[in-house]
Amino acid sequence: MLYLVHMVVNIPASVPAEEAARIKAAEKAYSQQLQESGQWPHLWRVVGEYANYSVFDVASNDELHNTLSQLPLFPYMQITVTPLAKHPSSIR
Numbered sequence: 001m002l003y004l005v006h007m008v009v010n011i012p013a014s015v016p017a018e019e020a021a022r023i024k025a026a027e028k029a030y031s032q033q034l035q036e037s038g039q040w041p042h043l044w045r046v047v048g049e050y051a052n053y054s055v056f057d058v059a060s061n062d063e064l065h066n067t068l069s070q071l072p073l074f075p076y077m078q079i080t081v082t083p084l085a086k087h088p089s090s091i092r
């Protein structure tokens with residue numbers, strides 16, 4: 001199943017810079033693991049924002065929730081999920 005996921009990151013100023021850097025490095029490693037496995041086929045920066053639009057390819061709502069909730073930045077993100085279905089006019 002495909003899901004469009006919008007993530008907006010907001011790390012509070014109260015989080016020390018070194019801790020923020022550690023969380024971002026962990027996020028990068030985890031996201032690249034999921035990209036390599038095919039579960040996170042698209043990751044796009046929103047121009048001018050600390051936000052991204054992503055496409056996840058996972059088996060179920062539960063798997064997506066489990067995956068997203070393990071993101072190191074999860075406590076600092078607003079996440080919006082849109083389930084995707086095949087468009088009848090799509091040639092792919």
Ligand SMILES: O=C(O)CC1=CCC(=O)O1
Binds near residue numbers: 007029031051073
């Ligand atoms: O920077 C972001 O948009 C949040 C994020 C997702 C994967 C990653 O490495 O950072």
